[in-house]
Amino acid sequence: MPSPSIYTVAQRAGVSIATVSRVLRDSGPVAATTRERVLAAAAELSWSPNRLAAGLAARVHGAAGIVFPDLAGPYFSQVVLGFEEQAVADDRSALILATHGRLNADEMVLDLAARVDGLVVMDRTVTDEVVRCLEGRGSPVVLLARPAVGATPAVRAESLDAATRITAHLIALGHTRLAFLGDPEAAPDVDDRWRGFLVAHLEAGLPAPGKPVRSGFVQDEGYAAGTALLDDAARPTAVVCANDEAALGVYAAARDLGLRIPDDVAVTGWDDIPAARAVTPPLATVRQPMRELGRQAGALLSARIAGVPADSLTLPTEIVLRASCGPPANSRTPTNRIPTPTRRLEP
Amino acid sequence: MPSPSIYTVAQRAGVSIATVSRVLRDSGPVAATTRERVLAAAAELSWSPNRLAAGLAARVHGAAGIVFPDLAGPYFSQVVLGFEEQAVADDRSALILATHGRLNADEMVLDLAARVDGLVVMDRTVTDEVVRCLEGRGSPVVLLARPAVGATPAVRAESLDAATRITAHLIALGHTRLAFLGDPEAAPDVDDRWRGFLVAHLEAGLPAPGKPVRSGFVQDEGYAAGTALLDDAARPTAVVCANDEAALGVYAAARDLGLRIPDDVAVTGWDDIPAARAVTPPLATVRQPMRELGRQAGALLSARIAGVPADSLTLPTEIVLRASCGPPANSRTPTNRIPTPTRRLEP
DNA sequence: TTGTATGCGTTATCAC
DNA sequence: GTGATAACGCATACAA
Numbered sequence: 135m136p137s138p139s140i141y142t143v144a145q146r147a148g149v150s151i152a153t154v155s156r157v158l159r160d161s162g163p164v165a166a167t168t169r170e171r172v173l174a175a176a177a178e179l180s181w182s183p184n185r186l187a188a189g190l191a192a193r194v195h196g197a198a199g200i201v202f203p204d205l206a207g208p209y210f211s212q213v214v215l216g217f218e219e220q221a222v223a224d225d226r227s228a229l230i231l232a233t234h235g236r237l238n239a240d241e242m243v244l245d246l247a248a249r250v251d252g253l254v255v256m257d258r259t260v261t262d263e264v265v266r267c268l269e270g271r272g273s274p275v276v277l278l279a280r281p282a283v284g285a286t287p288a289v290r291a292e293s294l295d296a297a298t299r300i301t302a303h304l305i306a307l308g309h310t311r312l313a314f315l316g317d318p319e320a321a322p323d324v325d326d327r328w329r330g331f332l333v334a335h336l337e338a339g340l341p342a343p344g345k346p347v348r349s350g351f352v353q354d355e356g357y358a359a360g361t362a363l364l365d366d367a368a369r370p371t372a373v374v375c376a377n378d379e380a381a382l383g384v385y386a387a388a389r390d391l392g393l394r395i396p397d398d399v400a401v402t403g404w405d406d407i408p409a410a411r412a413v414t415p416p417l418a419t420v421r422q423p424m425r426e427l428g429r430q431a432g433a434l435l436s437a438r439i440a441g442v443p444a445d446s447l448t449l450p451t452e453i454v455l456r457a458s459c460g461p462p463a464n465s466r467t468p469t470n471r472i473p474t475p476t477r478r479l480e481p
Numbered sequence: 482m483p484s485p486s487i488y489t490v491a492q493r494a495g496v497s498i499a500t501v502s503r504v505l506r507d508s509g510p511v512a513a514t515t516r517e518r519v520l521a522a523a524a525e526l527s528w529s530p531n532r533l534a535a536g537l538a539a540r541v542h543g544a545a546g547i548v549f550p551d552l553a554g555p556y557f558s559q560v561v562l563g564f565e566e567q568a569v570a571d572d573r574s575a576l577i578l579a580t581h582g583r584l585n586a587d588e589m590v591l592d593l594a595a596r597v598d599g600l601v602v603m604d605r606t607v608t609d610e611v612v613r614c615l616e617g618r619g620s621p622v623v624l625l626a627r628p629a630v631g632a633t634p635a636v637r638a639e640s641l642d643a644a645t646r647i648t649a650h651l652i653a654l655g656h657t658r659l660a661f662l663g664d665p666e667a668a669p670d671v672d673d674r675w676r677g678f679l680v681a682h683l684e685a686g687l688p689a690p691g692k693p694v695r696s697g698f699v700q701d702e703g704y705a706a707g708t709a710l711l712d713d714a715a716r717p718t719a720v721v722c723a724n725d726e727a728a729l730g731v732y733a734a735a736r737d738l739g740l741r742i743p744d745d746v747a748v749t750g751w752d753d754i755p756a757a758r759a760v761t762p763p764l765a766t767v768r769q770p771m772r773e774l775g776r777q778a779g780a781l782l783s784a785r786i787a788g789v790p791a792d793s794l795t796l797p798t799e800i801v802l803r804a805s806c807g808p809p810a811n812s813r814t815p816t817n818r819i820p821t822p823t824r825r826l827e828p
Numbered sequence: 829t830t831g832t833a834t835g836c837g838t839t840a841t842c843a844c
Numbered sequence: 845g846t847g848a849t850a851a852c853g854c855a856t857a858c859a860a
Contacts, residue, residue, distance in 0.1 A: 190537055530853080
């Protein structure tokens with residue numbers, strides 16, 4: 135029993151396929167009674183138009199894709215969820231592709247591009263060259279958490295300044311031996327955070343800090359890097375982590391080494407994931423609008439698909455001071471409030 | 482400049498479109514030299530076959546979809562990532578749809594079904610009726626974290642027995658006033674966990690516990706429910722949470738109430754997310770193979786798409802005892818090891 | 829080994 | 845209002 139087609143429905147309703155198409159897409163005038171007959175026939179056959187055929191004829195996929203590395207965890211899910219949300223709002227399906235650092239990522243992305251009306255590309259999943267290639271083939275692209283490429287716009291969250299400020303805060307608290315935990319080469323955003331870390335040292339007249347302590351984004355890597363970093367008499371008194379999950383790894387490392395946070399070592403993260411508020415002491419961090427990043431990227435993509443040129447966008451971030459960056463503050467009587475309006479303190 | 486078609490390439494290579502199709506899909510014999518010419522022409526035009534047209538002709542979408550509620554957090558991302566991984570391995574694109582509890586979820590899922598070769602449906606995103614409807618329309622479905630429906634198979638992680646055992650462990654530790662935090666009506670899995678909680682009480686000869694303390698899956702909800710539950714002189718001495726994130730909310734609630742874990746209240750979670758090991762004390766929980774769930778569901782779906790009938794599948798879970806369920810164990814000298822081989826202790 | 833011709837299920841442009 | 849009919853871009857029996 136082959137699935138019904140527009141012909142089956144037309145025949146059953148006693149009209150032509152053109153009429154069936156009209157009522158379903160309600161393009162063009164149709165008599166009320168005719169409409170009823172068609173709708174009834176379609177319902178009886180439980181028919182819905184074949185998207186492949188419809189797309190082919192209309193030259194539209196009705197779908198958008200997003201490409202990301204391998205990020206599990208809150209950042210990934212929030213960004214993708216935001217993207218999905220926007221796609222659905224724009225009446226498009228959402229396709230996802232995790233490159234995992236697979237060698238044939240370029241190929242996979244190119245393939246994906248052939249089945250969507252446009253796509254969002256995160257981080258360094260593919261080279262600038264591929265981005266240009268995609269645009270050249272007529273696939274609108276929006277970059278996410280990565281610098282713009284030519285006329286291809288980017289959506290990002292501010293990183294450099296926030297990193298400078300949160301580092302400056304630690305320095306103002308008296309820290310002089312600070313470490314940066316994360317891999318600047320892993321993602322453009324991390325590179326910005328690392329640079330902000332450096333800028334704060336410069337502005338404070340402190341000697342340049344050592345190289346970053348390489349770590350990936352997941353907790354286990356943060357644990358390993360944190361252990362290596364802290365299991366040393368000459369350990370830093372403050373650790374600025376590239377993201378919250380790595381910071382939680384440092385929490386575990388500190389605990390296993392018998393070190394207290396923030397007394398023995400201050401720690402800050404990035405993202406403000408829910409767990410940052412659950413741990414003790416609560417984790418100071420920089421909040422970035424993860425879901426909104428995905429949503430905005432999706433919106434920009436929709437604009438580009440519609441032929442509207444779109445400009446790059448940088449969303450604001452927010453420093454969230456909590457007890458982990460010390461000095462130890464009782465949650466009921468916070469002492470580390472900072473007056474700067476863009477900063478914020480939570481209990 | 483309209484994008485090139487198979488005709489453009491054929492013309493440029495001096496062959497027919499049939500030959501072009503043959504080399505690209507390498508179906509049928511093609512002379513080596515001819516192949517080269519075609520490949521060259523395709524490259525020069527940077528052409529790739531239109532998926533819509535190809536799919537229409539081949540009656541295949543080359544895509545699979547997954548439908549889930551709204552779950553952010555590790556569980557969601559891992560399951561979806563596992564699904565995506567399997568889809569890619571089977572040479573299919575992955576479409577996602579979050580229903581968010583939107584009222585028109587049925588409609589959205591039906592629409593999604595029209596653009597994939599089959600789909601995975603999680604939890605109670607749609608009714609059994611819709612599942613039957615999908616199958617009726619020829620869309621293979623695989624259920625995830627939800628009971629099978631007729632011939633539609635389900636992939637699940639064992640919940641009932643694990644819940645019974647982890648509750649029994651708490652009871653064996655001397656607890657008699659236990660609470661279950663979570664909403665059994667929110668998801669089939671939670672219902673199983675709640676029932677296991679009850680079974681353990683029965684088996685231990687303890688009086689039936691009170692109603693579950695309703696809470697969603699996110700930390701904030703766990704915090705609210707936990708606060709209401711613990712801010713009471715008659716509070717329970719142990720809380721079995723439906724998932725880790727809610728449990729972390731309980732951690733925060735306990736801290737804000739000045740209660741210590743596990744001394745004042747023991748806490749267990751579910752999933753074994755990374756943060757469970759980062760918090761102090763480490764969170765006892767039940768590990769379920771989240772990524773594998775998505776992967777297996779994807780694999781079963783592929784089988785069904787290929788016409789192979791597939792049976793339901795229940796993946797094993799693993800109890801992970803950590804200090805949060807007490808008695809207080811120093812991480813260096815664990816005292817709560819349990820000899821049962823299926824159980825496991827981590828430092 | 830290669831080319832021809834038909835079908836895939838819609839959309840959309842015309843006439844009527 | 846409605847109905848032919850030509851794209852849409854490709855896959856594939858069938859011929860050659």
